[in-house]
Amino acid sequence: MTLFTDMSDLPDIGIQQIEFTLQRNIRGFTGGRSKQFVQEHRDPRWVAAFTFVPHWNDDNRTITAWWNAQRGGLRSFLAYHADRALPMAYPNGFSALQRLDASTFDGTGTIKELAAYSLTCSALPIGFVVSQGDMIGLVEGDRRGLYEVAATATADGSGDCTISIEPAIDVSVFSTSATFNLHKPVCKMIVDHDSFQTGRDFKQGPMPASFSAAQRLY
Amino acid sequence: MLSTPAITQEQFDNGRAKVGDLLLFDLSETGFENIKAFFSGAGELVYNSQTYIGADGMFEVGPVSANTEGVAESLSIKLASAQSLGLDPLDLVTSIETLKYQGKTVQFTRAYFDVETLVLLSVHSRFSGYIDVINYVDSDDEFFAEIICESRSLDFSRSGTAVMDDINQRSIGGADDGFLKHVQNTAAKKIYWGRSTPQSLGTSRGS
Numbered sequence: 513m514t515l516f517t518d519m520s521d522l523p524d525i526g527i528q529q530i531e532f533t534l535q536r537n538i539r540g541f542t543g544g545r546s547k548q549f550v551q552e553h554r555d556p557r558w559v560a561a562f563t564f565v566p567h568w569n570d571d572n573r574t575i576t577a578w579w580n581a582q583r584g585g586l587r588s589f590l591a592y593h594a595d596r597a598l599p600m601a602y603p604n605g606f607s608a609l610q611r612l613d614a615s616t617f618d619g620t621g622t623i624k625e626l627a628a629y630s631l632t633c634s635a636l637p638i639g640f641v642v643s644q645g646d647m648i649g650l651v652e653g654d655r656r657g658l659y660e661v662a663a664t665a666t667a668d669g670s671g672d673c674t675i676s677i678e679p680a681i682d683v684s685v686f687s688t689s690a691t692f693n694l695h696k697p698v699c700k701m702i703v704d705h706d707s708f709q710t711g712r713d714f715k716q717g718p719m720p721a722s723f724s725a726a727q728r729l730y
Numbered sequence: 731m732l733s734t735p736a737i738t739q740e741q742f743d744n745g746r747a748k749v750g751d752l753l754l755f756d757l758s759e760t761g762f763e764n765i766k767a768f769f770s771g772a773g774e775l776v777y778n779s780q781t782y783i784g785a786d787g788m789f790e791v792g793p794v795s796a797n798t799e800g801v802a803e804s805l806s807i808k809l810a811s812a813q814s815l816g817l818d819p820l821d822l823v824t825s826i827e828t829l830k831y832q833g834k835t836v837q838f839t840r841a842y843f844d845v846e847t848l849v850l851l852s853v854h855s856r857f858s859g860y861i862d863v864i865n866y867v868d869s870d871d872e873f874f875a876e877i878i879c880e881s882r883s884l885d886f887s888r889s890g891t892a893v894m895d896d897i898n899q900r901s902i903g904g905a906d907d908g909f910l911k912h913v914q915n916t917a918a919k920k921i922y923w924g925r926s927t928p929q930s931l932g933t934s935r936g937s
Contacts, residue, residue, distance in 0.1 A: 551747045552845070555772050555786065628848040680848055684773035684784070729772040729786050 516581035520589055523578040525571050527594040528720055529563035556679040557727040558699055566718035575721045584705035588728050590698035593647050597696045600643040609637040612671045619695030623688050628680040633692050636667040642675055649697025652690035658699035701725040735852045738842045748843040752782055756835040794857050802884035805857050807877040831861045836879045858882050892921050
């Protein structure tokens with residue numbers, strides 16, 4: 513059995529319902545006229561609520577073991593958007609795709625350029641399509657970044673693709689040494705320590721477990 | 731009058747801003763480097779050759795107030811600790827009391843960034859003062875160190891002595907003021923600033 517440690521994945525149990533949204537710290541002011549003054553304080557972060565499929569006894573044990581291993585948020589885990597684990601254009605994975613150098617494409621590659629709201633990915637298959645709303649992850653050492661693709665883009669003849677993303681990349685955190693990931697891209701999250709709900713109803717049958725969490729930036 | 735650089739003003743005119751807060755404690759003692767410069771965002775920010783550690787919301791600065799009477803205003807800074815920032819609870823709680831923090835300077839600065847490129851545009855000082863006391867708050871659902879600061883107006887209420895010499899006279903009374911013209915009976919005179927002037931002494935500029 514898996515021993516859940518720091519930065520462990522979500523337990524491998526189906527997810528029935530997911531909310532995955534970007535929380536921004538915005539303060540606004542509406543004056544007498546309709547003009548608004550908008551200020552963004554602090555960096556945006558992903559917040560999520562996960563509900564697992566109703567599970568039987570063995571899965572219930574795995575879920576509570578995982579939850580308790582989170583130690584109320586002392587540890588972080590790697591969360592992914594369960595509804596967008598793969599790019600829209602490749603719902604069944606990348607099995608037949610090859611990079612320019614004929615190696616198998618597994619959803620990862622290198623970064624050529626980074627800016628606040630755009631990144632240029634390398635080592636993609638020629639003509640690879642990244643669609644609006646796909647999730648893309650950055651990995652550099654222990655750091656994880658998770659971004660949503662803002663506009664559809666296609667890899668050029670050398671396997672490069674410049675993608676607009678939200679939220680912004682912190683360029684003091686990620687460099688061009690980072691790699692990208694399009695298959696189950698993750699960010700680090702900390703559980704909301706009092707959000708876990710689980711139970712067993714011996715009359716009704718299996719019940720779903722749920723919890724919420726927020727991104728720990730990098 | 732606050733002057734705003736044109737590049738920042740342009741964003742204000744468009745009704746938008748990306749804001750960050752900078753905190754700088756001038757704690758020159760060794761071993762205190764970790765608790766020195768913070769930035770409210772994530773990552774790091776280098777400004778004026780000083781690297782600000784991204785505290786990512788781990789600090790909160792109370793409202794900044796001001797007055798025109800020269801009375802010191804206090805400012806409360808709540809600082810949590812996070813191991814991932816190299817700032818673990820033991821660091822803060824066990825080491826801070828071994829250091830002479832009282833009276834060290836604090837600067838609270840607001841930074842504005844370009845909303846499209848997130849490049850630092852300008853910074854504006856909001857508070858400048860001294861650390862007074864540090865309280866530790868450990869309640870049911872949160873814990874933090876609360877740093878109470880006093881503004882630089884505190885200097886106005888300090889009493890000191892001024893030596894009356896020729897240059898001093900001229901700086902008060904103008905170039906034509908002569909040597910010890912205003913001094914009738916003492917060569918050194920106490921000068922009061924702000925509100926603490928005793929009524930009986932009238933104004934502070936010689937009576």
